[in-house]
Amino acid sequence: MQEAVAQAVDNVSFTLKKGETLGLAGESGCGKTTTALSIMKLLPRGGTILNGEIILDGEDLVKKTDREMNAIRWKKIAIVFQGAMNALNPVIRVGDQVAEAIVEKEKVAKSEAWQRARSLFELVGLDSARVVDYPHEFSGGMRQRVMIAMALACNPSIVIADEPVTALDVVVQTRILELLKDLQRKLNLSVILITHDLSVIAETCDRVAIMYAGKIAELGSVTDVYKDSWHPYTDALISAFPSIIGPKRRFDSIPGDPPDLTMPPSGCRFHPRCPWQDETCQMQDPEYRNVGVDHFVACHHSEKLRSRLRGGKV
Numbered sequence: 001m002q003e004a005v006a007q008a009v010d011n012v013s014f015t016l017k018k019g020e021t022l023g024l025a026g027e028s029g030c031g032k033t034t035t036a037l038s039i040m041k042l043l044p045r046g047g048t049i050l051n052g053e054i055i056l057d058g059e060d061l062v063k064k065t066d067r068e069m070n071a072i073r074w075k076k077i078a079i080v081f082q083g084a085m086n087a088l089n090p091v092i093r094v095g096d097q098v099a100e101a102i103v104e105k106e107k108v109a110k111s112e113a114w115q116r117a118r119s120l121f122e123l124v125g126l127d128s129a130r131v132v133d134y135p136h137e138f139s140g141g142m143r144q145r146v147m148i149a150m151a152l153a154c155n156p157s158i159v160i161a162d163e164p165v166t167a168l169d170v171v172v173q174t175r176i177l178e179l180l181k182d183l184q185r186k187l188n189l190s191v192i193l194i195t196h197d198l199s200v201i202a203e204t205c206d207r208v209a210i211m212y213a214g215k216i217a218e219l220g221s222v223t224d225v226y227k228d229s230w231h232p233y234t235d236a237l238i239s240a241f242p243s244i245i246g247p248k249r250r251f252d253s254i255p256g257d258p259p260d261l262t263m264p265p266s267g268c269r270f271h272p273r274c275p276w277q278d279e280t281c282q283m284q285d286p287e288y289r290n291v292g293v294d295h296f297v298a299c300h301h302s303e304k305l306r307s308r309l310r311g312g313k314v
Contacts, residue, residue, distance in 0.1 A: 030213060094134065099113035163196075210237065281300055
């Protein structure tokens with residue numbers, strides 16, 4: 001029996017500017033993490049990039065061999081994986097885990113790598129003496145700081161942070177996000193922040209890409225997308241999110257479920273859940289088009305939606 005094939009990321013296109021933070025948001029399973037793993041060429045067994053380009057410093061990463069990518073990972077682009085406890089080896093001292101990348105990528109002596117590991121601990125707000133401890137001796141927030149230190153070990157210009165505050169309490173979340181913002185400013189990093197939490201993106205990002213079923217539904221500055229959305233999915237996500245501003249109201253939910261990507265719907269992938277859908281939406285995949293300054297949307301009826309949401313004023 002032939003295994004079903006899912007196109008987890010389909011025709012996704014965006015740029016990442018020097019020193020900016022771009023957020024990737026959407027429901028679980030929409031392709032956020034697969035996008036990140038594709039950039040790093042770290043897709044799990046069975047995953048492959050069928051076509052397209054990933055351009056970094058003028059070079060197409062898709063064409064790179066595994067050996068060539070090994071020279072790029074952690075040196076030019078690094079990732080903070082989901083689940084710090086699972087990403088750290090429980091039987092190896094955290095200092096060794098940070099130093100390992102430095103020794104491997106930069107061919108320095110282990111003593112120098114350990115010294116840099118201590119400096120990285122201080123950079124991310126950890127006591128440098130803790131480099132000799134094991135992962136189980138750290139709290140969740142401290143383990144996440146270790147993961148950030150590992151990502152910065154070889155001075156990359158791009159860092160991907162995949163759900164960096166998931167499963168942390170609100171106070172620790174705030175501290176980790178403040179740390180990421182501080183490091184981004186100090187080191188002039190370009191950051192891709194992956195999360196399903198719109199408030200995290202509002203707090204930390206310059207631009208945001210809203211993903212749905214493997215595609216980008218809307219992309220633009222955080223202010224434009226949150227306050228002047230053009231896509232019904234974006235509007236529904238924002239309406240479903242609680243706010244402390246304004247009168248109390250019932251939360252709006254999005255009916256239905258995301259599609260099975262082994263059998264995606266024809267036309268616009270959001271149309272089975274969209275209150276604005278019509279025959280065009282059912283049959284034709286919407287064009288991804290520019291609707292403003294660095295503001296893009298993929299919707300057949302975005303002008304109609306925007307006009308009705310704003311009382312007839314376009």
